[in-house]
Each structure stands twice: as structure tokens, then as C-alpha cells.
Amino acid sequence: MWVYILVGVLALLAGLALGFFIARKYMMDYLKKNPPINEQMLKMMMMQMGMKPSQKKINQMMSAMSKQQTK
Structure with missing residues (x-):
């Protein structure tokens, strides 16, 4: 049993x-x-927050998020 x-x-x-x-x-x-966030979404979010997104800033944020995802 x-x-x-x-x-x-x-x-x-x-x-x-x-x-x-x-x-x-x-x-x-x-x-x-x-991926949860792409460059277009990031650009729109920055514009909504009143920031003027440069391509350099977007690339920096995308690479930072990529590094965070791999950890």
C-alpha cells in the first residue's frame, strides 16, 4: 500500500x-x-516624458537593458 x-x-x-x-x-x-521593449517604444516613452531622444541615448539604454536581461 x-x-x-x-x-x-x-x-x-x-x-x-x-x-x-x-x-x-x-x-x-x-x-x-x-523582447518587451524595442527602440520605437523607448523613443515614444522618452518623448512622452518630455525628453528629446537622441539615437546615442536610445542605443545606450537598449544596450543597458540587454546587459540586464543576460544576467
Whole structure:
């Protein structure tokens, strides 16, 4: 009787671990293909805040965000 419970618990733990890693891989691939913020969005946000966005400033902010994502 206790063998069935042990097998059930082990199967549950294996399913949870496998589901976690599959979901993590899916989200990482999704975020690589569809980054949350691109240059156009960043430019619009800066203009809405009253800043005049230069290409240099946009490039600096994009590279900073890219470095932050890889960590």
C-alpha cells in the first residue's frame, strides 16, 4: 500500500519539475523572439516624458537593458 503512495508522490514531483523546466524554456524563447521593449517604444516613452531622444541615448539604454536581461 505504501508503495503506491511513494510512486504517486515521486510521479507528482517528477511532473512538477518537468513542467517547470518546460515552461521556463518556453518563456525564455518567447522573450528572445519578442523582447518587451524595442527602440520605437523607448523613443515614444522618452518623448512622452518630455525628453528629446537622441539615437546615442536610445542605443545606450537598449544596450543597458540587454546587459540586464543576460544576467
